[in-house]
């Protein structure tokens with residue numbers, strides 16, 4: 001039988017993603033603050049200049065794993081920028097993304113720059129990324 005994940009209120013889930021952001025920054029020793037906001041936008045973005053992450057609120061219609069994956073992706077842009085002025089979605093980005101996701105029990109396949117499928121080792125579920 002398939003267990004459904006209980007849904008928290010949206011604000012709690014935003015808080016959870018901000019905590020994930022803090023965790024990733026601590027782990028990678030990123031000290032310059034990043035401000036994350038959740039908005040009704042089509043896709044997320046990371047602005048190196050203003051140090052702002054904009055996350056689309058539609059991600060809350062998807063699984064927790066998908067939300068983590070999205071947050072990790074945006075924060076990773078800052079991690080690589082701060083560490084080595086690396087921008088974009090090249091091989092360095094993908095390798096880091098793959099390793100960070102592994103820590104959360106997630107594995108991915110890529111289609112060009114973006115993740116095509118996300119697999120969770122917790123429940124064996126496979127999610128299609130948009």
Ligand SMILES: [Zn+2]
Pocket residue numbers: 073074077089
């Ligand atoms: Zn990106």
